[in-house]
Amino acid sequence: MKITFTLNGKKTTIETSPEKKLIDILRLDLGLCGTKKGCEQGECGSCLVLINNNLINSCLVPAFRLGGKDIMTIEGFSQTKEYSMIEEAFLKKGVTLCGFCAPGVVLSIANLLSNTSTPSTGEIRDALSGQLCRCNGFLSLIQVVVEVFRIKNRKKNAKRS
Amino acid sequence: MSIKTILSHKLKGEAIFTDDIAPDNMIYGYTVRSEIPRGTILSIKIPELPGGYICADYKDIPGQKFFSTFGEEIPYLAEKKVHYIGEPILLLCGPDKQKLQCLGEQVSIEYKAETPVFSPLHAPEENIFDIVTYSKGSFSGLKDNPCVSVKDTYTTGSQEHLSLEPLCAVSLWNEKSIIIYASTLYPYHIKDNVALFLGVSKKRVKVIVPDVCAPFGGKLFLPTMIAAHTSLLSYMSLKPVKILYTREEDITCSFKRHPAVMTHEIVTDEEGNLLGIYADIIFDAGAYNVMSRRIIEKAVFSAFGMYYCDHMELKARLVKTNKIPSGYFSGSGEIQSLFALECNTYKIAQKVKTDPYIWKKKNISLDCEKRSPPNPGKYSSCIAVIDEVVRISDFLRKYGAYEAIKKPGECGTVSGATPRGIGLVLCPHIIGDFYETETNTYTLTLRLGKNRKLKIMTSLIDMGTSKAAYFAMIASHILNIHISEVIIEKTDTDNVPDTGPTIGSRAAYNIGKCIEQACESIKCKEKKKGYPIEVTKKINLPVKNKKNAKKIPFTPPVITWEGTVVEVEVDPVTFITTCRGIWIVLDPGPVVNDEIARQHVEAAALQNFGFATMEVLEFKNGKVYQNDISEYTIPDITTVPDIHVRFIQNRAGIKHYPGRGLGDQAVTGVAPGYISALYQATNNSYTHLPCTPESIMELMQNR
Numbered sequence: 001m002k003i004t005f006t007l008n009g010k011k012t013t014i015e016t017s018p019e020k021k022l023i024d025i026l027r028l029d030l031g032l033c034g035t036k037k038g039c040e041q042g043e044c045g046s047c048l049v050l051i052n053n054n055l056i057n058s059c060l061v062p063a064f065r066l067g068g069k070d071i072m073t074i075e076g077f078s079q080t081k082e083y084s085m086i087e088e089a090f091l092k093k094g095v096t097l098c099g100f101c102a103p104g105v106v107l108s109i110a111n112l113l114s115n116t117s118t119p120s121t122g123e124i125r126d127a128l129s130g131q132l133c134r135c136n137g138f139l140s141l142i143q144v145v146v147e148v149f150r151i152k153n154r155k156k157n158a159k160r161s
Numbered sequence: 162m163s164i165k166t167i168l169s170h171k172l173k174g175e176a177i178f179t180d181d182i183a184p185d186n187m188i189y190g191y192t193v194r195s196e197i198p199r200g201t202i203l204s205i206k207i208p209e210l211p212g213g214y215i216c217a218d219y220k221d222i223p224g225q226k227f228f229s230t231f232g233e234e235i236p237y238l239a240e241k242k243v244h245y246i247g248e249p250i251l252l253l254c255g256p257d258k259q260k261l262q263c264l265g266e267q268v269s270i271e272y273k274a275e276t277p278v279f280s281p282l283h284a285p286e287e288n289i290f291d292i293v294t295y296s297k298g299s300f301s302g303l304k305d306n307p308c309v310s311v312k313d314t315y316t317t318g319s320q321e322h323l324s325l326e327p328l329c330a331v332s333l334w335n336e337k338s339i340i341i342y343a344s345t346l347y348p349y350h351i352k353d354n355v356a357l358f359l360g361v362s363k364k365r366v367k368v369i370v371p372d373v374c375a376p377f378g379g380k381l382f383l384p385t386m387i388a389a390h391t392s393l394l395s396y397m398s399l400k401p402v403k404i405l406y407t408r409e410e411d412i413t414c415s416f417k418r419h420p421a422v423m424t425h426e427i428v429t430d431e432e433g434n435l436l437g438i439y440a441d442i443i444f445d446a447g448a449y450n451v452m453s454r455r456i457i458e459k460a461v462f463s464a465f466g467m468y469y470c471d472h473m474e475l476k477a478r479l480v481k482t483n484k485i486p487s488g489y490f491s492g493s494g495e496i497q498s499l500f501a502l503e504c505n506t507y508k509i510a511q512k513v514k515t516d517p518y519i520w521k522k523k524n525i526s527l528d529c530e531k532r533s534p535p536n537p538g539k540y541s542s543c544i545a546v547i548d549e550v551v552r553i554s555d556f557l558r559k560y561g562a563y564e565a566i567k568k569p570g571e572c573g574t575v576s577g578a579t580p581r582g583i584g585l586v587l588c589p590h591i592i593g594d595f596y597e598t599e600t601n602t603y604t605l606t607l608r609l610g611k612n613r614k615l616k617i618m619t620s621l622i623d624m625g626t627s628k629a630a631y632f633a634m635i636a637s638h639i640l641n642i643h644i645s646e647v648i649i650e651k652t653d654t655d656n657v658p659d660t661g662p663t664i665g666s667r668a669a670y671n672i673g674k675c676i677e678q679a680c681e682s683i684k685c686k687e688k689k690k691g692y693p694i695e696v697t698k699k700i701n702l703p704v705k706n707k708k709n710a711k712k713i714p715f716t717p718p719v720i721t722w723e724g725t726v727v728e729v730e731v732d733p734v735t736f737i738t739t740c741r742g743i744w745i746v747l748d749p750g751p752v753v754n755d756e757i758a759r760q761h762v763e764a765a766a767l768q769n770f771g772f773a774t775m776e777v778l779e780f781k782n783g784k785v786y787q788n789d790i791s792e793y794t795i796p797d798i799t800t801v802p803d804i805h806v807r808f809i810q811n812r813a814g815i816k817h818y819p820g821r822g823l824g825d826q827a828v829t830g831v832a833p834g835y836i837s838a839l840y841q842a843t844n845n846s847y848t849h850l851p852c853t854p855e856s857i858m859e860l861m862q863n864r
């Protein structure tokens with residue numbers, strides 16, 4: 001079947017079988033390997049993408065559900081100014097990551113950024129709960145998110161003044 | 162690439178992992194595995210294979226049919242006998258993954274089943290892979306006099322590494338040589354073994370390691386088997402072949418942490434002065450012997466920890482069962498052994514009505530030096546570590562308060578407050594646990610160019626950016642160059658020498674030391690010679706010297722001390738336990754980057770917290786029961802407790818860098834700390850890990 005959707009801001013049409021999962025479409029057909037495959041069961045979060053601004057495990061979404069949707073993967077999000085703030089916070093905090101969960105973590109933070117102005121620690125934990133990580137102890141990720149919001153507010157205030 | 166650029170790549174999803182490699186015309190591999198735990202293969206029926214699909218069994222292997230694991234050799238594909246459920250028997254490959262799976266499921270294998278052994282306690286004598294015994298004084302004679310003792314049998318379960326990136330390899334055979342991409346911590350193990358496997362010279366095998374997620378040393382030996390499988394299929398099909406394990410395959414067929422059964426006894430006089438320690442440790446090795454000697458050595462050392470007394474008796478053995486092999490897992494051996502030891506020291510302190518801090522300080526034996534060649538600094542910070550962790554956690558006040566208000570013999574308090582407990586643990590960690598041998602040829606190379614840019618060539622794998630950061634900081638300090646001028650060469654066996662296995666503490670101490678020495682050599686040469694200056698160093702520290710090697714319990718050349726406090730609160734009705742905080746103090750020597758070091762410790766502590774509280778891997782008739790992430794629960798961001806980390810930077814015996822080591826060493830104190838805290842809060846002894854809410858409830862209700 002032919003499906004048309006918006007991918008990272010560009011209208012995209014593909015020919016695919018209706019059951020094919022979005023993760024395979026991204027990785028195998030479109031060569032977007034930033035979305036990782038850790039379990040294919042919706043459990044690990046490595047395949048997170050934003051669909052219509054909602055954080056979704058792409059390993060659970062069949063092609064036939066994609067028509068007309070607005071999909072943002074890490075490749076698209078990394079071009080935005082919100083991404084720059086997230087990267088700045090990671091670099092400032094000197095977080096070490098193997099990188100496998102990193103796109104999912106970044107998109108989870110992106111989702112939080114668009115939904116909240118000053119999240120509590122509980123909200124930060126909830127926002128990142130869809131992404132497992134086995135190499136980092138999470139506490140530094142919480143600090144990164146706090147830093148992201150600090151940067152965001154600093155930028156907002158700078159604009160105002 | 163600078164460290165900042167590496168992190169930026171990872172965040173942008175630009176890091177390339179093995180599954181991201183897809184050469185043109187690539188086909189997929191599939192592994193047909195044993196369905197029984199023990200028996201003989203009588204016949205194999207393979208369905209008719211469509212064009213483009215082929216199969217391979219042990220007869221197709223052109224060269225050596227086994228690979229080494231620092232223990233015994235393991236077959237790449239079972240020949241006649243199978244020893245565990247999941248053992249690879251046959252390989253298939255073809256262009257369509259789903260069709261391949263369908264064909265794989267149609268393979269029918271007839272077996273003559275034999276009686277399997279599932280418990281090391283019921284295994285016959287011939288199943289013992291390795292045994293160590295030690296005796297000093299007369300432990301049994303102690304009880305002739307009045308004394309106090311605590312004896313318990315502790316069990317720890319199998320633990321899964323659960324690397325988020327599943328095991329994966331891609332091989333490309335071009336009729337002359339082979340290129341292998343693999344998710345591994347030990348690229349030269351693949352290179353050397355695949356060369357023997359294909360019967361080609363080592364020069365014809367090139368291993369490239371893309372980015373890797375391999376927490377806790379989980380990808381040390383098994384990737385060699387997978388790389389050999391893809392190489393054989395590529396060799397036969399003349400096409401690039403990829404094998405990516407499914408999550409189920411990854412959990413059910415990869416090597417695990419050794420489960421253990423430990424009977425541990427401590428005897429003191431009535432004042433709590435330590436008189437004797439007895440330990441009987443049995444490890445379940447699973448079907449093959451992977452690195453048994455190293456596991457046993459660490460367990461034996463940790464069974465006594467820092468308590469060295471006149472009457473000590475120990476027996477440790479590693480036993481074969483018909484389950485998935487146990488393999489390397491950071492803290493292997495010591496994590497189990499210290500759990501038993503430190504739970505018992507807490508109990509005996511309570512029994513003699515002393516607080517555990519006083520008991521430990523009274524009985525820590527700095528005479529441990531007697532067991533080893535003198536090494537200044539090895540034991541000196543043990544007291545500082547325990548003092549500091551007690552101070553920052555407010556242990557003494559809390560311990561006293563919780564003792565004062567608890568109702569004797571039950572989970573409740575006289576004040577009606579929610580019962581709480583606090584545990585204190587002191588652990589020595591063995592650093593550089595892959596001891597270099599006299600025959601080793603592990604090296605690394607440093608090259609300083611005209612522009613004073615330094616290239617470090619090593620086959621060690623960097624999972625975060627910590628190795629790069631650590632090595633760069635050592636080099637920049639000695640050679641006085643900016644960190645951004647230090648480049649770590651990509652891991653490709655054509656460009657980097659064999660530096661041996663990537664184990665966190667080995668990387669930190671042995672390899673860090675080697676970088677330091679190489680930089681010193683470059684510095685000397687720089688005055689006399691033109692650029693480029695290249696120095697290759699043999700990794701030969703710490704060598705387990707021959708005299709010490711025979712000594713049981715052996716004492717490792719390098720130790721890092723860990724002091725840990727864990728505080729819990731238990732709901733007296735539901736028995737739901739909340740961890741109120743974990744405090745960890747370590748003396749890794751000079752800390753190169755405080756932030757990175759702290760993150761390592763937090764991750765290791767969290768793994769130990771998972772081991773203590775939730776990570777259950779059960780076997781039903783030899784088969785792993787939890788086969789996906791929803792069944793095998795690991796700590797996530799919602800369950801991570803507050804972890805407070807401090808470093809004591811004791812520089813004794815150390816010139817500049819490296820420290821005694823941190824790397825991604827295990828934190829072993831959380832599990833015994835948690836169980837000790839529960840013991841105080843509930844007046845109940847828990848002896849099995851993981852100690853889940855269900856098991857606490859069951860134990861409390863059955864009391």
Ligand code: FES
Pocket residue numbers: 036037038039040041042043044045046047048057058059060
């Ligand atoms: S791959 Fe989709 S959640 Fe794990």
Ligand code: FES
Pocket residue numbers: 096097098099100101102132133134135136325374
């Ligand atoms: S899984 Fe490796 S950093 Fe998160």
